[in-house]
Amino acid sequence: QVQLVESGGGLVQTGGSLRLSCAASGRTFSSYTMGWFRKAPGKEREFVAAIEWINGIANDADSVKGRFTISRDTGKNTLYLHIRSLKPAAPAVYYCAATAGTSVIYTSSRRYAYWGQGTQVTVSS
Numbered sequence: 001q002v003q004l005v006e007s008g009g010g011l012v013q014t015g016g017s018l019r020l021s022c023a024a025s026g027r028t029f030s031s032y033t034m035g036w037f038r039k040a041p042g043k044e045r046e047f048v049a050a051i052e053w054i055n056g057i058a059n060d061a062d063s064v065k066g067r068f069t070i071s072r073d074t075g076k077n078t079l080y081l082h083i084r085s086l087k088p089a090a091p092a093v094y095y096c097a098a099t100a101g102t103s104v105i106y107t108s109s110r111r112y113a114y115w116g117q118g119t120q121v122t123v124s125s
Contacts, residue, residue: 002026002114004096009119014088016123022079022096022116029053029077032098036070036081037109038121040092047107048094049081059105086123093118 008020024034035050049070051058058070069082079096097112106112 002098004098004114004116006094006096006116006119009094009121011122011124012086014086014123014125016086018083018086018121020081020083020094020096020119020121022081024077024079024096024098029074029098031102032100033102033105034072034079034096034098035106035112036079037095037097037112038092039095039118040090045095045109047109050105050107051079052102052105054102057105059107061107083121086121088125089123091120091122093120 003025005023012018032053036048037045039045049060051070067085071080095118096116098114099112
């Protein structure tokens with residue numbers, strides 16, 4: 001059973017930085033792709049970034065390019081999202097997700113079978 005547990009969310013000032021973590025367990029993830037999505041109130045869940053676990057090839061959403069970086073520590077089975085230069089925005093819950101397969105980095109949430117409980121990020125002005 002795949003388990004994903006996010007942490008690191010909180011209140012941060014505009015322009016600030018944050019690092020989200022996702023501890024993964026229950027499988028060997030070498031054949032998985034793992035990603036981050038976010039959901040703000042009244043909006044659909046939005047793709048942020050994803051990474052192929054075995055080789056580190058990543059894909060970022062255009063809206064976060066240059067400010068967000070996805071990475072993973074295979075020894076710790078932990079996925080990270082480094083967030084910089086946060087912009088004023090409604091609070092959003094960031095979710096860690098995983099899907100079996102590495103030939104394509106999917107950006108649709110429907111492709112991901114496993115999800116964490118989420119961690120909220122609130123940006124203050």
